[in-house]
Amino acid sequence: MNRDEVRITKFKHPYVTVDCVVFGFDEGDLKIILIQRANAPFKNKWALPGGFVRLNESLEQAAIRELKEETGIKDVFLEQLYTFGRVGRDPRTRVITVAYYALVNRTGHLITAATDAKTADWFLVKQLPMLAFDHQTIIDTALTRLRGKVRYEPIGFELLPEKFTLSRLQHLYEVILERNLDKRNFRKKILSMKLLIALNEREKDVAHRAAQLYKFDAQKYKELKRRGFNFEI
Amino acid sequence: MNRDEVRITKFKHPYVTVDCVVFGFDEGDLKIILIQRANAPFKNKWALPGGFVRLNESLEQAAIRELKEETGIKDVFLEQLYTFGRVGRDPRTRVITVAYYALVNRTGHLITAATDAKTADWFLVKQLPMLAFDHQTIIDTALTRLRGKVRYEPIGFELLPEKFTLSRLQHLYEVILERNLDKRNFRKKILSMKLLIALNEREKDVAHRAAQLYKFDAQKYKELKRRGFNFEI
DNA sequence: TCAAAAGTGTTCTTGATACACCCATGC
DNA sequence: GCATGGGTGTATCAAGAACACTTTTGA
Incomplete structure (x- = not known):
């Protein structure tokens, strides 16, 4: 046939x-x-x-x-x-x-x-x-x-609200990848990509120091990707 | 519906x-x-x-x-x-x-x-x-x-005959990836994985020094992969 | 003896990993 | 004042990138 x-x-x-x-x-x-x-x-x-x-x-x-x-x-x-x-x-x-x-x-x-x-x-x-x-x-x-x-495309952000903390992002990766990540190295890596925008806002109603909120810069990622940049965690 | x-x-x-x-x-x-x-x-x-x-x-x-x-x-x-x-x-x-x-x-x-x-x-x-x-x-x-x-799974070997030279393998990658690779670095990288078996045979009927023939050790790759090894070019 | 591809090491740079303490806040 | 998570820097190690000459062989 x-x-x-x-x-x-x-x-x-x-x-x-x-x-x-x-x-x-x-x-x-x-x-x-x-x-x-x-x-x-x-x-x-x-x-x-x-x-x-x-x-x-x-x-x-x-x-x-x-x-x-x-x-x-x-x-x-x-x-x-x-x-x-x-x-x-x-x-x-x-x-x-x-x-x-x-x-x-x-x-x-x-x-x-x-x-x-x-x-x-x-x-x-x-x-x-x-x-x-x-x-x-x-x-x-x-x-x-x-x-x-999740390791080579920034799709993790789709699972988070628009505004999120770095700890939350790290935890998301830890849950998906089923292994612990080093806090300092994770922050260094993710911030070095310059794809997160630090907002003039912090977490609210938490019983500890309120963390900085960020959002993902989808526009910038699109542009960087077009020029050959590869996201990687 | x-x-x-x-x-x-x-x-x-x-x-x-x-x-x-x-x-x-x-x-x-x-x-x-x-x-x-x-x-x-x-x-x-x-x-x-x-x-x-x-x-x-x-x-x-x-x-x-x-x-x-x-x-x-x-x-x-x-x-x-x-x-x-x-x-x-x-x-x-x-x-x-x-x-x-x-x-x-x-x-x-x-x-x-x-x-x-x-x-x-x-x-x-x-x-x-x-x-x-x-x-x-x-x-x-x-x-x-x-x-x-082709960059993170050893599927390139499927496109070559069982016995092949390193130059041929490199050329295959160059054609697929559309960029040139450094000969010494390529050989170093691919041989360091210990996934190629050097045969007691060389190329035949070539108008230059005959190259060493290799074959891919699929068995060993399977075993290494099971233990968490990641192929990468 | 010439042409053509095989084969081979070292240096430098970059990125990955490992690791511990002080800070801000709410209760 | 204490518990909780936020936030930060350096030293070491490993891998990637750049790079040029000698060897072998057949024609």
Whole structure:
């Protein structure tokens, strides 16, 4: 069955879905959003937000739409992860899923009630329930990608609120990379890139010296990258 | 249209193909395989080898099968690249394609006549003809991936014959990365990893001093990687 | 004997790592 | 005044970059 030989009128072909692994960083922990399924198969099991791709929308549009419909989340970092197509991964019929991962800063994105009354909630990445389909595999793949990518692209900032402290940023990296970083070396490295803007503001309501707040200079990064600069932690 | 709500019996859904970007390194140049289309759309235009995914095969199996059917190539490095799903990328109907890229050493993989008499041939990556569908975009994506990956995974060896000289290896990197490398530093770096086995053999039939032949120690790399070693050029 | 590529070390510069104490603030 | 995290500098070590000449071989 080569592309050229086939007359496309009707022949049985796989269904296509998108699924989203939505990462958040809250209370110092890495979390993801899961949806509780209302119907068979895997009724009442937890699963990734996602659904079928429509004929008139791109894959990314489908991911954005499903994310909004099922979790209320919009305007976030979203990137294609991998496409999973094992025969039998869906017990109903042949379904290929194009997985995406998203990074959100949780304060800006509280989950709204999903349109169809399904339950959506945040789970600690380290304490996930049993998942529907091959969604655990998808999450494992997303975690590997996140850990790899966070080191050479400034995507960590997507998980933080606009204004953050250096300690918070360091802690984010420590949680994702699962190892401790030296405070002085981390600050030296990150500040030497000149990609953080020190604000005229400090932390509030903390029971210790209030830390300097920074924001990430996305504009400057874009410009530096264009000129061959490589972000690296 | 959420996964839960849909009753999967029949509803119109996208078609799914796989396409393969097959890289080869020959006569000091980076090349890829293209197939000349025998039918509409894009009749007589060049395109990537590929075709429709069957219901009873995984995505990777489909890629392997199409590669063999259309080019005769088998048993090569193959990795999923990206999934392209723009609406309108195929003028006939909605088709989503899962792209793979392959690395072959050309001496071991001469193209056989394709099963269906379509023409397959190697093209210089730097001199490609007009391509069907969005295949130029797919190739650009594959090149970016190859350039990125070759630096931190030992995949370059997949493009060379089993036995090769250090100069040949260096030249491969220079062609892929599009910059010159210092001979002494390159040799120092690559040999310091202790991943090359010096053979009791030298080049033959060259009009100059015959160079030492090496082979890549895949077994040792696997072991080192397991213990946290990172390949890097 | 000439052309062509193989092969080989050292110096310098830069970035990574290791490491400990004082400071500001709220309670 | 004490507990808590904020904030800072230096010395050592390792890796990367720059750089030129001799050797071997076939034609």
